[in-house]
Ligand SMILES: O=C(O)c1ccc[n+]([C@@H]2O[C@H](COP(=O)([O-])O)[C@@H](O)[C@H]2O)c1
């Protein structure tokens with residue numbers, strides 16, 4: 001299949017390889033679909049929301065109430081992710097994986113709450129092993145539902161005050177040195193950055209050694225990261241491409257990747273976040289980001305914007321004329 005797709009790319013009226021990453025995207029999408037790739041008939045972003053006990057350590061710029069407030073904003077269509085999803089003709093589904101708030105039913109809300117926020121992982125496990133397994137299973141259920149509903153290109157986004165601290169702790173638990181990834185998420189004071197660094201160091205010291213993904217998830221993870229990991233695993237097993245967003249969603253991908261490294265063949269990195277650790281963890285999974293727009297918002301915004309380039313790549317391989325059909329000469 002790879003040869004067939006590559007041959008088609010090389011037959012199009014352009015110097016070989018001149019469309020750069022767009023050619024890589026068309027090839028990867030083709031390998032996922034097992035054919036010259038076709039446009040996805042339905043696209044959706046799943047924004048996984050959850051709260052983190054570690055925010056007690058004063059690691060974030062915003063109060064924790066922002067997590068449920070932003071969930072309501074997503075449901076009302078007023079956040080950046082709603083705008084960019086309308087722009088790319090994608091649906092927005094918000095997942096309550098573990099927000100410390102009770103939400104009323106809403107058609108845009110998927111209620112998969114494992115708990116009302118995790119515990120402070122600088123003092124104890126973020127969650128039990130049972131909850132960690134449950135969060136992965138909930139993520140898989142959401143993916144199955146998405147596939148049954150015809151979503152052919154998905155993205156994951158995150159919402160949770162404290163997410164970048166949890167993401168940092170997860171990456172460190174998998175062996176990435178803290179100094180290579182510690183950074184601000186949203187803009188915080190130097191004191192808060194120090195708190196964040198100390199919180200991760202304390203957690204790693206308290207919980208090491210780490211056995212596997214479930215161990216990492218239960219010790220320093222959170223419900224929304226577990227659900228994102230389960231979502232990725234299930235989509236990959238069903239050959240549905242998923243686009244990652246920034247630093248938190250990519251740390252969640254690490255959890256899934258350590259369970260099944262083959263998922264990387266079904267995953268796109270939508271963009272490169274400004275958070276310095278993002279490129280480090282993308283590289284550890286050999287993923288190359290599509291966009292680089294100095295963004296660090298989360299919510300799935302970078303992922304959904306990259307949908308238009310993924311679609312452009314698919315249109316390119318389908319709609320361009322070949323040297324032969326357009327009668328353009330080529331040196332033998
Ligand atoms: O996607 C990113 O790379 C990213 C970088 C920094 C912050 N965020 C978003 O900001 C929130 C967490 O920020 P923080 O500083 O509380 O960890 C969370 O809701 C994320 O979606 C996201």
Ligand SMILES: Cc1cc2nc[nH]c2cc1C
Pocket residue numbers: 062066070158159160186297298299
């Ligand atoms: C307002 C706001 C919106 C967000 N979206 C993702 N993370 C966020 C953090 C804040 C503070």
